[in-house]
């Protein structure tokens with residue numbers, strides 16, 4: 001399917017909101033077996049993308065990159081932790097369109113997963129600045145903008161995780177896709193949809209997309225990052241900003257407030273710190289055929305194993321393939 005759901009549903013957006021398909025939609029849904037609960041489903045975005053790199057960031061880039069291209073942007077400046085999936089995806093997909101990516105990297109607990117990710121980043125063509133902490137990154141920002149200006153043109157800034165309101169539309173799209181899959185009988189309407197939250201765009205977009213699709217599912221946003229404001233109120237506000245973009249660009253709709261709750265119950269000692277619960281959950285997932293990462297999806301899966309005992313529960317797998 002090449003035309004996005006948002007364009008089909010709101011034809012006015014075709015002219016105002018450019019889209020670039022980077023993966024095969026819809027992504028598959030399936031019931032998970034051997035997890036200890038018999039009402040656990042998965043929508044698997046791990047295979048979304050092309051060129052051996054996928055996961056949830058690709059959906060955000062489908063809206064962000066064409067918007068940048070339309071504005072003639074040649075360099076973007078963004079931020080992430082040393083294992084950033086977002087920074088890597090932005091670099092790999094951006095370079096296909098001639099857009100260079102500069103990333104200011106803050107430290108995170110180092111393990112083999114992070115070291116491997118850093119090796120990929122170094123190979124990707126991204127320009128890396130090791131600014132180490134949030135305060136140092138903010139202090140370095142003016143220099144970074146000037147250092148990477150092309151003539152008088154400063155780099156365009158993209159927030160951590162690509163969770164600008166336009167990036168959030170990637171998961172509005174996924175929510176609409178899910179609505180179709182429920183309607184087609186591929187899965188029951190989930191009582192609860194569980195996803196990991198690093199910068200908020202995925203959960204916020206999904207909740208908005210579900211509301212637009214008429215689903216009554218509650219999104220359980222499992223916070224794995226303590227350095228950004230990601231409480232229910234913050235994520236709801238982000239969903240509201242994405243809805244405002246859609247309305248400004250010509251979509252008219254009247255929907256109930258997105259159903260979304262944020263929890264820090266699975267954060268452990270903080271971003272990138274493993275938890276025993278998440279390690280155990282990743283093993284359960286592996287037996288059910290899902291390969292998860294320790295920073296995001298294993299913590300979300302731990303939440304999915306116990307969420308909404310009266311189910312059905314849908315786990316969103318946001319961890320992509322990597323080569």
Ligand SMILES: Cc1ncc(COP(=O)(O)O)c(C=O)c1O
Pocket residue numbers: 055056085086160161163196197198199200201202203293296297318319320
């Ligand atoms: C694998 C994975 N899952 C989930 C997330 C969380 O998505 P978001 O940043 O939209 O909250 C991220 C990135 O932050 C990620 O890399």
